[in-house]
Amino acid sequence: MPTFSYDALIIGSGQAGNPLATALADAGRRVVLVEENHLGGSCVNYGCSPTKALLAAAERAHHIRTAAEYGIRAQEPEVDFPAIIARKEALVQHSRAGVRSNLTQEHPGITVLHGHAAFTGPHSVRVTLVEGDEREIEAPLIFINTGTRPAIPPLAGLEAVPYLTTTELLDLQELPEHLLILGGGYIGMEFGQMFRRFGSRVTIIESGKKLLEREDDDVCAAMQEVLAAEGVELVLGAEARRVSRNAAGQLTISAHTPAGERRLHGSHLLIATGRTPNSDKLDLSKAGIKTDEKGYIRVNSSLETNVRGIYALGDVHAGPQFTHLSYDDYRVVRDALLHGKRRSARQRPLPYTVFTDPQLGRIGLSEEQAQAQKIPYRVAKMPVRTIGRARETGRTTGFWKVLVDSQDRILGAAIFCAEGGELMTMFQLIMMGRLKYPQLQNMIIAHPTWAEGINNVFAKLQEPE
Incomplete structure (x- = not known):
């Protein structure tokens, strides 16, 4: 050799x-x-x-x-x-x-x-x-x-059924009649809304009590409401115990839920339980x-x-x-x-976007994280429908939530809104520039844009409940 x-x-x-x-x-x-x-x-x-x-x-x-x-x-x-x-x-x-x-x-x-x-x-x-x-x-x-x-869970019967990971799902040539999705993270939600809009029936089965377990409760609740309104069935707090396939090709997941045992039927199964x-x-x-x-x-x-x-x-x-x-x-x-320049890979911001519609853009601390770290904060929350651009385009679903520290600087933001990822990046720039929120209230921002919300989101800055 x-x-x-x-x-x-x-x-x-x-x-x-x-x-x-x-x-x-x-x-x-x-x-x-x-x-x-x-x-x-x-x-x-x-x-x-x-x-x-x-x-x-x-x-x-x-x-x-x-x-x-x-x-x-x-x-x-x-x-x-x-x-x-x-x-x-x-x-x-x-x-x-x-x-x-x-x-x-x-x-x-x-x-x-x-x-x-x-x-x-x-x-x-x-x-x-x-x-x-x-x-x-x-x-x-x-x-x-x-x-x-993709991580494959130890689910009884899984080895005997034709399940899909995202890799195989991306190459399907037929639209699933009823897509069962095991896992309610961002992958499950993006694919769930996507295939529902293509015309499939969709059921998301999640073991936790909410989707997106790392997000604040109000963010999760809003996301769940959007998906449910489009016809995605959500089965939360569900422990999948077995999957089987009958002679006609129908798949069945047996799950223990807060409402008792359920048998969930579908034509295709997507495993989205992590990596x-x-x-x-x-x-x-x-x-x-x-x-x-x-x-x-x-x-x-x-x-x-x-x-x-x-x-x-x-x-x-x-x-x-x-x-x-x-x-x-x-x-x-x-x-x-x-270049002889050393920088820690542990000390860096973590922006991310969940590409549902509306998008969820996230940067910095959530309320749960701020509370866990005992960091004092105030919170500003604004429904998207108050933004002129939202009303004009008809994209009024969602809200902005921004955390502010004792020095009037931004600690984090959750932007659940049309173009939420792009808007979140503006807050990331604000955080990098260490601007204070009163400066943002007085910025001249082109009208009518989504960004105008930056002028108004801090109007009701409050102590956390």
């Missing part, structure tokens, strides 16, 4: 590994990147890009279905589901081609290998190529960017790399593992799993290795 030496080895073509490969190559380093599946990682192939393409199609269908509210007569939309999937696939293929070109043509000094990598020592890896050949690779710097995969790290097939023990009890690779504030020169980037290490944080992992490592 031949041995090859490089300055840096990157395992996984994700949102941290790809830009790191180009940055190191541009700095004159010889880089090899190993990818077992498609280039681009989860975001390009089965995460952000494809799901948001499908959500855009679902939103168009909803616009047509509700056009009469705006004085436009329209027929019930005819959903061509294979065409929707084909559009999504074209976008994915375009992104994959862009990643491949970036790595193999635009930046000399990068070698891309398609195959499986496994450690043979602290700084050596065996790569089994898709063609079957093997080669040993040695490098003083190694970066693990292998991401996660598990792709660290178990890398032979980490041969390099001495430590993981936590769930298999996530342990890293320090610089994203370095317990083995010097080996780093873990993106979702494969513990912490929030978002593309933008994976990309920031790349920046943390790039700046430390190439």
Whole structure:
């Protein structure tokens, strides 16, 4: 088996590994990147890009279905589901081609290998190529960017039924008649609303007492109300105990709920109960790399593992799993290795958006977090319908909630509103600039925009109840 030496080895073509490969190559380093599946990682192939393409199609269908509210007569939309999937696939293929070109043509000094990598020592890896050949690779710097995969719960009968993860659901060619979704996190909610708007019946089964368990109760209640109003059935506090399939192909989940035992029937089952790290097939023990009890690779504030020169980037290490944080992992490592600038990966803001309609944009502390940390705060809450832009567009569902500290600065915001992610980013900028809320009340903001709410949201700033 031949041995090859490089300055840096990157395992996984994700949102941290790809830009790191180009940055190191541009700095004159010889880089090899190993990818077992498609280039681009989860975001390009089965995460952000494809799901948001499908959500855009679902939103168009909803616009047509509700056009009469705006004085436009329209027929019930005819959903061509294979065409929707084909559009999504074209976008994915375009992104994959862009990643491949970036790595193999635009930046000399990068070698891309398609195959499986496994450690043979602290700084050596065996790569089994898709063609079957093997080669040993040695490098003083190694970066693990292998991401996660869907976690499959120990549900009785699951191994005997044709369940789906989000990866398979994105490639369906038929619209489910009745989609059962096991899990009420942001994935379950986005797909639930999406397929309901496509015309499927949808039931979300969640073991907790509310959807989005990490959010404040008022945010969860508002989200649940929106989904229920569109016809999504929510079964909360439900412990799924068994799944089965009859001769006609119907799936049945037996669940214990606060109302007693229930048998929930559907044509398709989506498992959306979380993710598990792709660290178990890398032979980490041969390099001495430590993981936590769930298999996530342990890293320090610089994203370095317990083995010097080996780093873990993106979702494969513990912490929030978002593309933008994976990309920031790349920046943390790039700046430390190439620019001599050290920054802790533990001290950074966490903005995120749930892409339901309306969106939920979140930055900073929630009320529950502020209370748990015993941080004094006041809260401003404003219904979306008070914003002129909301009334004019008819998108009046939701509210803004902003937490303010004792120094009149923003602690956090939950923006459940049309364009909630974009509006949340404005609050993130406000927090970075350490502006005080009275300054925001007196800003001149173009009319009529969603952003005008920044002038008004603080009108009823109150102590928490």
